Amino acid sequence: MAKKNLPRLVIINWEDAISPTSGWTNLQDLRSKLGDCISMGIIVAEDEKTITIVSHLSGDETQVDIDGSLVLDKSWIKEYKQLPLPRSFNRKIKKWIMS
Numbered sequence: 001m002a003k004k005n006l007p008r009l010v011i012i013n014w015e016d017a018i019s020p021t022s023g024w025t026n027l028q029d030l031r032s033k034l035g036d037c038i039s040m041g042i043i044v045a046e047d048e049k050t051i052t053i054v055s056h057l058s059g060d061e062t063q064v065d066i067d068g069s070l071v072l073d074k075s076w077i078k079e080y081k082q083l084p085l086p087r088s089f090n091r092k093i094k095k096w097i098m099s
Helices: 087-097
Strands: 009-016 035-046 050-059 064-073 077-083
Touching: 009 050, 035 064, 035 087, 050 087
Parallel strands: none
Antiparallel strands: 009 035, 009 077, 035 050, 050 064
């Protein structure tokens, strides 16, 4: 994946597929609706189709570990906002994910 202008802290409002029924359900009771989701994280990868964020990073000179990763199709995104990232965090994260 191509990395663009990283790191960035973002909050994303996006839609997701859901399973609106549990077991046998009358067809008339089915409601066709997408899930409304909000996620926050650091962008670690982005290309024309997808954006990948992670909620947790831990690193040193030898490796970087992540947790809470999420790959979103950009067509699912309803709203996207970049949040300020303190310079000290920016330098550290940039060192980890761009080296």
